[in-house]
Amino acid sequence: MSEKKESIGLVETKYFTFAASPDALVLESGEKLGPITQAYETYGTLNREKSNAVLVLHAFSGDAHAAGFHEGDDKPGWWNDMIGPGKAFDTQKYFVISSNVLGGCKGSTGPASINPKTQKPYALDFPIITIADMVKAQKQLVDFLGIDRLLAVAGGSMGGMQALQWFVSYPEKVRSVIPIATAMKHSPQQIAFDEVGRQAIMADPAWNKGSYYDSGQPDRGLAVARMVGHITYMSDESMEEKFSRKLKKDGYTFSFDADFEVEGYLRYRGDNFVKRFDANSYLYITKAMDYFDVSGAKLAKTGGKPEARFLVLSFKSDWLYPSAQSKELVLQLKAKQADVTYCEIFSTYGHDAFLLEVEAESKLIGHFLENILNGRKKTNAI
Amino acid sequence: MSEKKESIGLVETKYFTFAASPDALVLESGEKLGPITQAYETYGTLNREKSNAVLVLHAFSGDAHAAGFHEGDDKPGWWNDMIGPGKAFDTQKYFVISSNVLGGCKGSTGPASINPKTQKPYALDFPIITIADMVKAQKQLVDFLGIDRLLAVAGGSMGGMQALQWFVSYPEKVRSVIPIATAMKHSPQQIAFDEVGRQAIMADPAWNKGSYYDSGQPDRGLAVARMVGHITYMSDESMEEKFSRKLKKDGYTFSFDADFEVEGYLRYRGDNFVKRFDANSYLYITKAMDYFDVSGAKLAKTGGKPEARFLVLSFKSDWLYPSAQSKELVLQLKAKQADVTYCEIFSTYGHDAFLLEVEAESKLIGHFLENILNGRKKTNAI
Incomplete structure (x- = not known):
C-alpha cells in the first residue's frame, strides 16, 4: 500500500x-x-x-x-x-x-x-x-x-x-x-449550531442528565447533533457536486425512508459517529468553543x-x-x-x-x- | 391600536x-x-x-x-x-x-x-x-x-x-x-436541513412511529427541529445584529444552561413551536418540499x-x-x-x-x- x-x-x-x-x-x-x-x-x-x-x-x-x-x-x-x-x-x-x-x-x-x-x-x-x-x-x-x-x-x-x-x-x-x-x-450563528447539537443530545432521554455510562449513551440525539455538524462542514457547492438530488432508488419511495443520497450519507455519518464519540464530550467541547x-x-x-x-x-x-x-x-x-x-x-x-x-x-x-x-x-x- | x-x-x-x-x-x-x-x-x-x-x-x-x-x-x-x-x-x-x-x-x-x-x-x-x-x-x-x-x-x-x-x-x-x-x-443542502429536522423528531421516543396523539407529541425532538430551522431563517448578519455574543447573565455560568442570548432565543422558539405545530405535519410537509x-x-x-x-x-x-x-x-x-x-x-x-x-x-x-x-x-x- x-x-x-x-x-x-x-x-x-x-x-x-x-x-x-x-x-x-x-x-x-x-x-x-x-x-x-x-x-x-x-x-x-x-x-x-x-x-x-x-x-x-x-x-x-x-x-x-x-x-x-x-x-x-x-x-x-x-x-x-x-x-x-x-x-x-x-x-x-x-x-x-x-x-x-x-x-x-x-x-x-x-x-x-x-x-x-x-x-x-x-x-x-x-x-x-x-x-x-x-x-x-x-x-x-x-x-x-x-x-x-x-x-x-x-x-x-x-x-x-x-x-x-x-x-x-x-x-x-x-x-x-x-x-x-x-x-x-464564535459568532452567534456558530454558537447557535453548537447549541442545537447540545439540545439534540440533551433531548434524548438516554442522556439521563449525563449519567448514561452504565445504560448506554444517547445514540439518537448524538447522531442528530453530528448530522447538523456535517451540513456545516460541507459547502452548498460540495454537496451539489457530491450528491446533487441523486436518489438511492429509481424513484421516490413516498415514505420517510432516505430517498436522497444526501439523506443516506447524513444518517450513515450520524450512526458512525456515536460509535466513536462520547456525548458528554460533545457538550463540554462545544461549550469550550463557544466560550472562547x-x-x-x-x-x-x-x-x-x-x-x-x-x-x-x-x-x-x-x-x-x-x-x-x-x-x-x-x-x-x-x-x-x-x-x-x-x-x-x-x-x-x-x-x-x-x-x-x-x-x-x-x-x-x-x-x-x-x-x-x-x-x-x-x-x-x- | x-x-x-x-x-x-x-x-x-x-x-x-x-x-x-x-x-x-x-x-x-x-x-x-x-x-x-x-x-x-x-x-x-x-x-x-x-x-x-x-x-x-x-x-x-x-x-x-x-x-x-x-x-x-x-x-x-x-x-x-x-x-x-x-x-x-x-x-x-x-x-x-x-x-x-x-x-x-x-x-x-x-x-x-x-x-x-x-x-x-x-x-x-x-x-x-x-x-x-x-x-x-x-x-x-x-x-x-x-x-x-x-x-x-x-x-x-x-x-x-x-x-x-x-x-x-x-x-x-x-x-x-x-x-x-x-x-x-431543493438543493442537497436544503434537503439535508429538512432531513435533520425529521431525524430529530423521529429520534424522540415520544414520536412512537407517529402514533402519539393519545400520549402527547415528541416535544423535545420537534423543538430541536425548529431550532435548526430558525438558524437557517436568519442570516449570520442578522444574528450578529440581534444577539452578537450578549450574555443572559453577567458572566459565563460554567454550566450547560443557556449562557448566550442566542441560546435562550432558540430554546424559546423551539418550546413555543411545539405548542402550535404537529410533529407529523413537520415530516409530511418537509418531505413535500424535498420532493418538489x-x-x-x-x-x-x-x-x-x-x-x-x-x-x-x-x-x-x-x-x-x-x-x-x-x-x-x-x-x-x-x-x-x-x-x-x-x-x-x-x-x-x-x-x-x-x-x-x-x-x-x-x-x-x-x-x-x-x-x-x-x-x-x-x-x-x-
Missing part, C-alpha cells in the same frame, strides 16, 4: 499523567481537576537544541492520532496527508506532537473518565473546561517533553483556536502560530510587537468559519504590528477544506515553517 | 370539505385520499367578473390566517403587513384567498386528522403528499369559490413553490405568478410562450433559498420566452426577509398586480 510507505509508518498513542492530586490543576472556572492524563503521539525526532518541535492541535472530534498507522488499522491519522517525511510538517525536519484535548474522549481526561473521588465516570461532575484549560494541560505535556519553546503551534477549526490560545497564554513559548479556518470567537474569545485586548496581553510570526489560512467556501473571521484576526494582529501572512485558499469543500486542500496548505505551511526554522537559526548563530 | 385600524379587521377561518369518499382525490403517489377539508380565509370582495382573485400561499409553518385579527387575538395574520386596505395585496382592489396546505395542522386535512376508515388520527397512515397535491386541493377550493382564473398566485418560501406549481399544473388558470425567496427544487422539482422541462409542459407573467423576488442575505436559485428560475423562464421581472432585494434578515421587507415588497408587488389587472382589462376591453 503506497500510502503506508509515504506515511510515517506505525505509531502508538502514549499517555502522560500529571496533576496527581484531585485539585492540582486550577481551571478558568476556578474549579480544580486532577489527576489529568494527556493522550499524545509524536512523530520525527527532537533535535539536540530542542528547537524543532511543532505542536499540532486537533479539531472538535479529532484525537492524538494525527499521522501514521496504528497496528492493524487501515486508516491513517486525521492529518496524515500533512504530517510525514517530505510533507508540510516534515518529520525529517520537525518533531511533531499531537495530543487529545482535555475534555475529550480519546484517551485524555474527560467526562467519561473515572472520577477519583467517586470511582465512577465523572459525567456532569466533570468541570466545564475552556480552550485555555486545554492549552494549560498541553503546556504540561510540552514541559514534560523538555521543550522550552515550540517552533510552531498549528491547527484547523478548534485546533486553530488552541493555536491562538497558546499565543495568548504563553506568548514567549511559541515562535510561530498557524491558525487555519478558525476564529477569535481572544478578540480585542485579549489577543495580546503584553504590549509591544509580538515576537511570534503568523500564518493565517482560510478557505473560500467555508461558511462555518468564513474568511471574514480570519481577516478580522489578521487585522487585529496587524494592529499589534505582528508579522502576519494571510492566504485565502480557493476551495469548494467548505470547512472540511482544512483536511482536504493538502496541496495548497502543504506549500504554504512547508515554506513558512522552513523560514521560521532558518530565520531563527540565523538569529541564534554566533 | 393603530395596527388594527390599518388591518383588514376581524376575520374568520372558514372550512371547505370536498372529495367526500375516502378515495376521492388521487395523489401524485397514486394513493387516494378523502374527504379533504381546506381551511381558508378571504379578504376583500370578488368583483362581478371574478377577475380580481389573488391566491396567497403560506410557507412551511404558516396557516390560512394571513391577515387581519381573529376575535380576541392580539396578533394579526402572518402577512398582515402585506394584505389589507392600501397594502401590497390591496383588499380594496383584490379578493385575497389564503388556505392552509393539505398535510398541515391548522384546519386542513393532515396526519392529525381523523381517518374515516379507523376513526382515529391518520398518523403515518396519512399518505405522502407533494406540493402538486397541495395545489390540486387548492384548485378545488378556487373552483368552489367560482373563480375560473386567478389574477395572481403569490407566496414566499414553500409558498413560492406552490405558486410555481400552480403555473405548472394549471397554466391557463393563473394570469401571474409571484414566487418569493424560493426555488424550483419543477426545473427544466417540467417547468412548462406546454410549448410556446407562457401567458402568465412573473415577478420573481429574492433577498441578498437569504442563504437558505439563495438568490442563485431565483436567478436560475428566471433563466429557465426566460428561455421559454416568459415575461419575467426579477428583483434581488437588499436585506440583512436572511430568509425571514420575505416576511419583514414589507416596504420593498409592497412597492414591487403593488405595481406588478396593478399592471396585471389593468393590462388584462385593456386586452379584454371592447
Whole structure:
C-alpha cells in the first residue's frame, strides 16, 4: 500500500499523567481537576537544541492520532496527508506532537473518565473546561517533553483556536502560530449550531442528565447533533457536486425512508459517529468553543510587537468559519504590528477544506515553517 | 391600536370539505385520499367578473390566517403587513384567498386528522403528499369559490413553490405568478436541513412511529427541529445584529444552561413551536418540499410562450433559498420566452426577509398586480 510507505509508518498513542492530586490543576472556572492524563503521539525526532518541535492541535472530534498507522488499522491519522517525511510538517525536519484535548474522549481526561473521588465516570461532575484549560494541560505535556519553546503551534477549526490560545497564554513559548479556518470567537450563528447539537443530545432521554455510562449513551440525539455538524462542514457547492438530488432508488419511495443520497450519507455519518464519540464530550467541547474569545485586548496581553510570526489560512467556501473571521484576526494582529501572512485558499469543500486542500496548505505551511526554522537559526548563530 | 385600524379587521377561518369518499382525490403517489377539508380565509370582495382573485400561499409553518385579527387575538395574520386596505395585496382592489396546505395542522386535512376508515388520527397512515397535491386541493377550493382564473398566485418560501406549481399544473388558470425567496427544487443542502429536522423528531421516543396523539407529541425532538430551522431563517448578519455574543447573565455560568442570548432565543422558539405545530405535519410537509422539482422541462409542459407573467423576488442575505436559485428560475423562464421581472432585494434578515421587507415588497408587488389587472382589462376591453 503506497500510502503506508509515504506515511510515517506505525505509531502508538502514549499517555502522560500529571496533576496527581484531585485539585492540582486550577481551571478558568476556578474549579480544580486532577489527576489529568494527556493522550499524545509524536512523530520525527527532537533535535539536540530542542528547537524543532511543532505542536499540532486537533479539531472538535479529532484525537492524538494525527499521522501514521496504528497496528492493524487501515486508516491513517486525521492529518496524515500533512504530517510525514517530505510533507508540510516534515518529520525529517520537525518533531511533531499531537495530543487529545482535555475534555475529550480519546484517551485524555474527560467526562467519561473515572472520577477519583467517586470511582465512577465523572459525567456532569466533570468541570466545564475552556480552550485555555486545554492549552494549560498541553503546556504540561510540552514541559514534560523538555521543550522550552515550540517552533510552531498549528491547527484547523478548534485546533486553530488552541493555536491562538497558546499565543495568548504563553506568548514567549511559541515562535510561530498557524491558525487555519478558525476564529477569535464564535459568532452567534456558530454558537447557535453548537447549541442545537447540545439540545439534540440533551433531548434524548438516554442522556439521563449525563449519567448514561452504565445504560448506554444517547445514540439518537448524538447522531442528530453530528448530522447538523456535517451540513456545516460541507459547502452548498460540495454537496451539489457530491450528491446533487441523486436518489438511492429509481424513484421516490413516498415514505420517510432516505430517498436522497444526501439523506443516506447524513444518517450513515450520524450512526458512525456515536460509535466513536462520547456525548458528554460533545457538550463540554462545544461549550469550550463557544466560550472562547481572544478578540480585542485579549489577543495580546503584553504590549509591544509580538515576537511570534503568523500564518493565517482560510478557505473560500467555508461558511462555518468564513474568511471574514480570519481577516478580522489578521487585522487585529496587524494592529499589534505582528508579522502576519494571510492566504485565502480557493476551495469548494467548505470547512472540511482544512483536511482536504493538502496541496495548497502543504506549500504554504512547508515554506513558512522552513523560514521560521532558518530565520531563527540565523538569529541564534554566533 | 393603530395596527388594527390599518388591518383588514376581524376575520374568520372558514372550512371547505370536498372529495367526500375516502378515495376521492388521487395523489401524485397514486394513493387516494378523502374527504379533504381546506381551511381558508378571504379578504376583500370578488368583483362581478371574478377577475380580481389573488391566491396567497403560506410557507412551511404558516396557516390560512394571513391577515387581519381573529376575535380576541392580539396578533394579526402572518402577512398582515402585506394584505389589507392600501397594502401590497390591496383588499380594496383584490379578493385575497389564503388556505392552509393539505398535510398541515391548522384546519386542513393532515396526519392529525381523523381517518374515516379507523376513526382515529391518520398518523403515518396519512399518505405522502407533494406540493402538486397541495395545489390540486387548492384548485378545488378556487373552483368552489367560482373563480375560473386567478389574477395572481403569490407566496414566499414553500409558498413560492406552490405558486410555481400552480403555473405548472394549471397554466391557463393563473394570469401571474409571484414566487418569493424560493426555488424550483431543493438543493442537497436544503434537503439535508429538512432531513435533520425529521431525524430529530423521529429520534424522540415520544414520536412512537407517529402514533402519539393519545400520549402527547415528541416535544423535545420537534423543538430541536425548529431550532435548526430558525438558524437557517436568519442570516449570520442578522444574528450578529440581534444577539452578537450578549450574555443572559453577567458572566459565563460554567454550566450547560443557556449562557448566550442566542441560546435562550432558540430554546424559546423551539418550546413555543411545539405548542402550535404537529410533529407529523413537520415530516409530511418537509418531505413535500424535498420532493418538489419543477426545473427544466417540467417547468412548462406546454410549448410556446407562457401567458402568465412573473415577478420573481429574492433577498441578498437569504442563504437558505439563495438568490442563485431565483436567478436560475428566471433563466429557465426566460428561455421559454416568459415575461419575467426579477428583483434581488437588499436585506440583512436572511430568509425571514420575505416576511419583514414589507416596504420593498409592497412597492414591487403593488405595481406588478396593478399592471396585471389593468393590462388584462385593456386586452379584454371592447
